Amino acid sequence: MQVYNWIKFIPDILYPRRCLLCGAPGSQGRELCTGCAKDLPLNHHPCAICALPLPANAPLGTICGGCSRQKPVFERCYAALLYDDTTGMLISRLKFNRRLNHAGLLAGLLGEYLEQHQAPLPELILPVPLHSRRLRERGYNQALEIGRHLGRHFGLPLSSDRCSRIKSTPAQTGLERKQRQKNLRQAFRLNDSVRGTHIALLDDVVTTGSTVTELAKLLKRSGASRVDVWAVARTPEDRD
Numbered sequence: 001m002q003v004y005n006w007i008k009f010i011p012d013i014l015y016p017r018r019c020l021l022c023g024a025p026g027s028q029g030r031e032l033c034t035g036c037a038k039d040l041p042l043n044h045h046p047c048a049i050c051a052l053p054l055p056a057n058a059p060l061g062t063i064c065g066g067c068s069r070q071k072p073v074f075e076r077c078y079a080a081l082l083y084d085d086t087t088g089m090l091i092s093r094l095k096f097n098r099r100l101n102h103a104g105l106l107a108g109l110l111g112e113y114l115e116q117h118q119a120p121l122p123e124l125i126l127p128v129p130l131h132s133r134r135l136r137e138r139g140y141n142q143a144l145e146i147g148r149h150l151g152r153h154f155g156l157p158l159s160s161d162r163c164s165r166i167k168s169t170p171a172q173t174g175l176e177r178k179q180r181q182k183n184l185r186q187a188f189r190l191n192d193s194v195r196g197t198h199i200a201l202l203d204d205v206v207t208t209g210s211t212v213t214e215l216a217k218l219l220k221r222s223g224a225s226r227v228d229v230w231a232v233a234r235t236p237e238d239r240d
């Protein structure tokens with residue numbers, strides 16, 4: 001093990017980490033420099049349930065209008081960043097340009113946020129699955145890539161096959177909430193028991209929450225004791 005650690009350590013000396021946004025030397029062992037880290041739009045004022053960004057003057061623990069009207073199926077969503085041009089670029093490089101090294105940085109940012117917000121640790125991390133056709137086209141599931149780092153960091157198991165996406169849904173962008181929900185109906189299937197398990201569903205971006213809601217419904221119906229949602233970013237406007 002000692003040797004392995006050294007092998008891991010040497011590249012860090014020879015090739016110091018560089019900021020993925022500007023190329024300057026990274027800080028705190030991350031691929032992000034101090035300046036770019038400071039500019040990242042952290043989700044400082046989230047709804048205490050669904051993580052919807054609220055105005056800066058909203059007191060801690062405020063719940064948004066949507067959650068006050070109807071509590072979501074999941075217990076709580078933690079989303080580290082607001083979705084803007086910068087976070088959108090980092091995520092889409094990981095998702096569409098095969099820049100898998102971005103998963104480590106995004107997972108690190110989410111992990112820090114979870115620690116700062118004292119998120120209760122689940123027993124299992126479940127990355128939102130891709131349909132097999134999408135997975136074949138892309139070659140990897142970006143949520144699973146982020147999950148690998150988080151699982152290692154927190155010492156938690158990660159499941160990529162407990163659940164499958166059996167319905168290939170068209171791109172959900174720009175669709176009304178009702179249409180999104182309709183498209184997602186029966187989109188997932190459980191392959192193994194989740195009874196009595198506290199699960200964190202993991203996704204790169206949460207927009208209206210339709211996908212994680214549909215999955216959380218299935219998990220809760222199947223006996224999961226608690227379902228949280230972990231996301232790298234949350235879109236500022238809920239279109240629900």
Ligand SMILES: [Zn+2]
Nearest residue numbers: 019022033036
């Ligand atoms: Zn930078």
Ligand SMILES: [Zn+2]
Nearest residue numbers: 047050064067
């Ligand atoms: Zn809310």
